[in-house]
Amino acid sequence: MTQITGHIRKMTATLQAGQVSYQLPLDDQMLDLMPLIGKPLTLTHSGHIHCQECGKKTKKSYSQGFCYPCMSKLAKCDMCIMKPETCHFAQGTCREPKWGEENCFVPHYVYLANTTAIKVGITRHTQIPTRWIDQGANQALPIFKVSSRLQSGLVETALKEFISDKTNWRNMLKGKAEPIDLKEHAKNLIPQIEHKLAELQLKYGQDAIEKLEQDVVEIDYPVTEYPSKISSLNFDKTPQLGGILLGIKGQYLYFDTGVINMRKFTSYQITAEF
Known part of the structure; x- marks a missing residue:
């Protein structure tokens, strides 16, 4: 051994x-x-x-993975990482401004994913396809590229009126997701938030939000047998x-x-x- x-x-x-x-x-x-x-x-x-x-x-x-003092002071542990639309960098209250500049003011993607149901999500450009794999998605499709984490959160918030941003982890673990036509969903969803996109572009600039035309990424996992019932260890x-x-x-x-x-x-x- x-x-x-x-x-x-x-x-x-x-x-x-x-x-x-x-x-x-x-x-x-x-x-x-x-x-x-x-x-x-x-x-x-x-x-x-x-x-x-x-x-x-x-x-x-x-x-x-952090102790309480580090969790309390690190920008990577702040609530705005979970809810990027609440970014408070502009108010001068970012825990670590340099970290924020390096990680939040970089290109982000808004995407659709299939984790047994369609969901919307965001990720830094450096985390593709890692973010999708971490969520257990079997399909993913980037639909927008934006200039900052805050903007990605605002676009995601607009889309959350129509689809979930959550993964049902129990369903995800029970098997491979049935294929979903993510491009068709994107085609139907985007017109419903055009007014919000226009508002954001007016505020941040026309180049801040870019619509994408990309192929769906297919992801298969090394699982030999899926459980019918989830028992957590x-x-x-x-x-x-x-x-x-x-x-x-x-x-x-x-x-x-x-x-x-x-x-x-x-x-x-x-x-x-x-």
Whole structure:
């Protein structure tokens, strides 16, 4: 048996020819998960959690991997990251203005995705297709390119009057989404927000929002068997868990004993045995 010990970081994913491949970072080590599918994998939590920002030990992980002080002061943990339409940079109250300039005042995309139902979402240009993979989408279509995170949030808010921005994670985990004609949905949705787009362009400039004509991205995940019932695994309740690794989708590992959202346990120190 082989053992690797380290602190969990978000699984990295690559998309080639529509197929996703995963690796699990454990500190400075990368565990290639693809050869382990169909084989036993045991994950044991040591009981230690260390903030991914400052490295200090914390009893609880906040905002997926931070201690409370770091969560309270870092711009990446502010509520406007979850709700970009509430960006307060212009009011001079950004927690980290330099970070904001580097991460929020860069091109963002508004997209439609199919995660068993159609949804709208946003992402930085650097996070395509990672964002779609993290959500477990089987299809994705960028429909707008905008100049900042705030603008992407405002466009998304307009679209949320007509479609959801949420993923039903239980349905997503139960199987592959039935194909949806995302281009047809975009064709029907965009005219319904034209007045809002015009208002935003008047405020931010005609070049701030660009309509896109792109192909739908198809995404297939390495899952050998989908569960009919979702049973969640949790390091806080069961420090040692695992079983036969049946597949990976989004940030979830599928075992024959249940599923676990690995991103939820970012900064937990574990030992992987296989």
